Amino acid sequence: MSLAHPVLEGNRLALARLLTQIENDSEEGREALNELFPHTGRAHLIGVTGAPGTGKSSLVNHLALYYRRLPRGPARQVAIVAVDPSSPFTGGAILGDRVRMRDLAGDSGVFIRSMASRGSLGGLALATTGVVQALDAAGFEIILIETVGAGQAEVDIARLAHTTLVIEAPGLGDDIQAIKAGILEIADVLVVNKADRPGVEITERALRGMLQLAHPTPHIFRNHYRDHTLGDTLSENTPATDPIIWVPPIQRTIAIEGQGIPELAKAIAKHYQHIKNTGELRRRERSRLRSELDNLLRESLVARWRATVSQEAYDQALHNLVRREISPRQAVDQLLSGGLS
Ligand SMILES: Nc1nc2c(ncn2[C@@H]2O[C@H](COP(=O)(O)OP(=O)(O)OP(=O)(O)O)[C@@H](O)[C@H]2O)c(=O)[nH]1
Ligand SMILES: [Mg+2]
Secondary structure, X not given: OOOHHHHHOOOHHHHHHHHHHHHOOOHHHHHHHHHHHHHOOOOEEEEEEEOOOOOHHHHHHHHHHHHHOOOOOOOOOEEEEEEEOOOOOOOOOOOOOHHHHHHHOOOOOEEEEEEEOOOOHHHHHHHHHHHHXXXXXXXXXXXXXXXXXXXXXXXXXXXXXXXXXEEEOOOOOOOOHHHHOOOHHHOOEEEEOOOOOOOHHHHHHHHHHHHHHHOOOHHHHHHOOOOXXXXXXXXXXXXXXXXXXXXXOEEEOEHHHOEOHHHHHHHHHHHHHHHHHHOHHHHHHHHHHHHHHHHHXXXXXXXXXXXXXXXXXXXXXXXXXXXXXXXHHHHHXXXXXXXXX
């Protein structure tokens, strides 16, 4: 029996089981996701990325606590997904501020899942997409996705989010870590955490400098989500008028003390409102689903084709390629046109 039904009814055990199926990319997991998909698209997905040790987990925990104890209005259901591409072990990414974690434990309105790499990074990104969809369908209104920001894989995972926080901390070196990885470009809100440490001003000033270089440049927004797709995303989407520019605010926090968290939550809410108002949310959704569709298409087509071609034919093509007898493109043409004759 599919786990989709109990998951929709709020059964947390079923949810945990389903997430494992999704991580293993099992047939049951795929089927359940098919059933759940119509129930997705309601959660606010918040990506939290930055160099190792900047305080991402601590911030995520405090944000979760904040959403659970909103000063006004009912508490929100919060899910935390911690993704650690570098580690085959789970748990590392999520520990953070242990004391606060204890505050979250036992709260049924919070669900925490830690994911580690099982081989390919592409697989991890795909599994994360599925896990987030399941949590969204399960009714979590806020989904915080923590990734250790180092490279393209993290950027891809961050693309999942509606609002991406890039976390910096003073004293991590002369350079601002995230900029080296090109991560500033995906930031919707910049956070200078560890504001109790010396050097906050320097970090903040450096970030401000980078922002001034980057803005106002409308192309950042227009290019933001359109690469890696098979088709053109801009022309038939929302009109190609540039949305009003969102300049990422810089928020100071002291995660371990919970300082600056309400202000950070406010900036996050403001960004969400902004992308809703400008149509950017719909554009991002569409663009994201398009990349997912393209990735799945690519994967399925290759798998289907591989099943029809013999290993010898493939090896032969590779052999000819290595000997420079044919070009890579010619090898592809030969293989696709039914092997080597
Ligand atoms: N002084 C100070 N220390 C902090 C602050 N926030 C986090 N820390 C400490 O910094 C260390 C790393 O915090 P984490 O929250 O685990 O950082 P992280 O970015 O999730 O780390 P990874 O997941 O390993 O990349 C811990 O020892 C925290 O207690 C802060 O605002 N001020
Ligand atoms: Mg962490």
